[in-house]
Amino acid sequence: MSQSNQQQVFTVTRLNSAVRMILEQDLGLVWLTGELSNLAMPSSGHWYFSLKDISAQVRCAMFKGNNRRVPFRPQDGMQVLVQARVSLYEPRGEYQLIIESMQPAGDGALALRFEELKRRLAAEGLFDAARKRPLPTNPKAVGIITSATGAALHDILTVLGRRAPSLPIFIYPTQVQGNMASGQIVAAIELANRRAEVDVLIVGRGGGALEDLWCFNEERVARAIHGSAIPVVSAVGHEVDITISDLVADLRAPTPSAAAELVAPDQSERINQLNRLTQRLSQAMARQQTQQVHHFTLLAKRLEHQDPKRRLEQQSQRLDELGNRLQQLLSQRLHQGERRLNQLAQRLQSQSPERRLAQGRRRHQLAEARLHSLMSKRREQAEHKLAMLSARLDGVSPLATLGRGYSITRSQQGEVVSHARQVSAGQSLVTTLAEGHLLVRVEEVHNR
Incomplete structure (x- = not known):
């Protein structure tokens, strides 16, 4: 290589x-x-x-x-x-x-921006439920901030025309998509607040992609809604679309049509409600009239009962009743006094010294008899016990044993002899009998 x-x-x-x-x-x-x-x-x-x-x-x-x-x-x-x-x-x-x-x-970057802004505004309290204001029950005028050519405006106007055709409507046209949209929405909210010609605002648009709805996720739009003195309903996209504007608004509507239904009372329902109130008023007036007639009847009867002659008769009858009750009460108290006096006399008689002395003598005699009987019984028991103890003592006495023919043998030193191996032949022993003793000499020793 x-x-x-x-x-x-x-x-x-x-x-x-x-x-x-x-x-x-x-x-x-x-x-x-x-x-x-x-x-x-x-x-x-x-x-x-x-x-x-x-x-x-x-x-x-x-x-x-x-x-x-x-x-x-x-x-x-x-x-x-x-x-x-x-x-x-x-x-x-x-x-x-x-x-x-x-x-x-793509959408991931927008979603990240959405979550970051949502977290930051939530930390500032812009989404707190406590700051959200209720919508007016009967608004005098409604403001709409949306595109003048969009489907959302058509849907809102259709619903408002059906539910409240006489309700004034003010439209603040803006772009709802693109770079210019957020600035125009903020300007429209500020314009509506300066004019103060409506008492509720609808801010929104129809559905679209996340990029199409993005102007409603801009921070300046959220702060404009938060700072509005007029209650704001956010109606952006479809029901599944959630934007920052929805979270900060006083109320979120799932669609623009739903927003119109929320802000405008149904006129037919109001007519029905008015009819119901009219009927309730008629019924209340009828009940009031019936109650007044009944009240006047009661007053007439009370006036009749307050007649002086009738009252005098009633007082006289009352006086008779009280006199009878007094008589009965005095008689009852007299009988009670007599019963009490008899009871005291009986108690005095039962507490007489002579009677108590006789009772004491009887108790003394009974106690004395019981004492003599008890002493006699105790003496008999003691004598019987002494006899038993004497017999038991006599049975274990050494003298009694000797009296039956037994004897006790001791060495000359006094040691008791109990075994043959203790002695030896030729040894002298002393034997004690029942009466006297013997001096003996051992001739032979036999061990067993």
Whole structure:
């Protein structure tokens, strides 16, 4: 092999390193958009994922020093716009992107802006239910802020014409889409407040994409609605569309037609209500008349009862009744006094000293008889117990045992002899009998 050919031989490591340097130096930073897939977030804090479109994909890595600056949490399937360095992962020889920055693409970016503004305004209290004002029950005039040529205005006017044809309507035409829309909406709200010619405002438009409705998510529109002295009904898009204007308004209507129904009372319903009130008034007047007639009848009867002659007769009858009750009361008190006197005489007789002395004598005699009986019984019991104890003592007495023919043998030193082995032949012993004692001499000793 020639010298020139030997210089062209690469190791795998050297080749991968050279390719990485070429990719990073020649391409530098690139912008691209795609869909996130196979997202992994290990404990190291780095992110690893693939970025793909309809026909290709590329591996990506975003290190924690960069991903800390991402203001949202990425998920599989999310469309993103990234700035990246093209590189090569040398250990495996795999081409990859090192992501420097990331942001949502298309609707994702708008959704992120929506959530950030929603969070910030909520923290300021612009969405608090306590600050929302009720709509007037019977508005004198209604203001509409929307496009003069849009379907929303037609729907609102149709509903208002049907429900309240005599209700005055003021239209403040504005753009409801595009860069100029938010400024015109703010100016219309301020104009309506300066003129003070309506007492409720409808602000809104028909449905559309998120970009079409975006002017109602602008912060200055939200603050204009919040600062309005006139209650505001937000009617933006369809029922599923939620905007910042809906959240800050005093009331949110799902559609422009629904907003018209909320602000305008139904005239036919008001006529029915008026008829019901008229009927209730007639019934109340009839009841009042009946009550007054009944009241006058009662007063006439009371006047008749207040006649002086009748009152005198009633008082005379009352006097007779009181006299009878007094007589009955005196008689009753007299009988009670007599019963009380008899009871006291009986108690006095029962407490007589002679009677109590006789009772004391009887109790003394009974106690004395019981004492003699108890002493006799106790004496008999003591004598019987003494006899029993004497018999028991006699039964265990050594003298009684000797009296039955037994004897006690002791050595001359006084030791009681109970075994034959305690003595020996020729030894002298003392035997005690029931009466007297013997001095004996041992001739023979027999041990068992």
